[in-house]
Amino acid sequence: ETGVTQTPRHLVMGMTNKKSLKCEQHLGHNAMYWYKQSAKKPLELMFVYNFKEQTENNSVPSRFSPECPNSSHLFLHLHTLQPEDSALYLCASSQLIAESTDTQYFGPGTRLTVL
């Protein structure tokens, strides 16, 4: 398998559920990102991991909890979400976060619906 993969592709959950999104990159990159894409809103950067260390947390509510066990895997743990959290959650990876020519490669996303 090549590129960046995400599972599940679609997820419907209640506000009291706990679920996790998974991202895996097969590109040998060392930086990984979580983005949220809502309808009619810009892509929002949520979390950044560089060499498994979290380097950015853009004021994301604590009901979203990221985990990066190694440079190839990234999780987003979800609990007690709100309906407004329904969105497309995109994972991305890049080679080296500080390099000016760094390019992000995106996964296909998980379409999340919170009921």
Added chain:
Amino acid sequence: GQNIDQPTEMTATEGAIVQINCTYQTSGFNGLFWYQQHAGEAPTFLSYNVLDGLEEKGRFSSFLSRSKGYSYLLLKELQMKDSASYLCASRDNYGQNFVFGPGTRLSVLP
């Protein structure tokens, strides 16, 4: 603060040329990116500018003026498959943070 503006929608004809503008105001700057996103799919990288001037890649070119906080994406010889959203994004000085614009939805008509 960080702010990126793009037109919301544009329409052009197959075979024509279209220019999608992007203006940015960011606290730091370390590169301007353009991505293409087809409906229901992930964004894919198109181009990158960090110095002023024009970068050409086949039918697509991107221009940057750092003093004006301005970039554009130029698409030539438009094809139906170019119908997509085009996202402008800037990266800050530390390379840690990417800020995306709202995207421009381009419709290519026959």
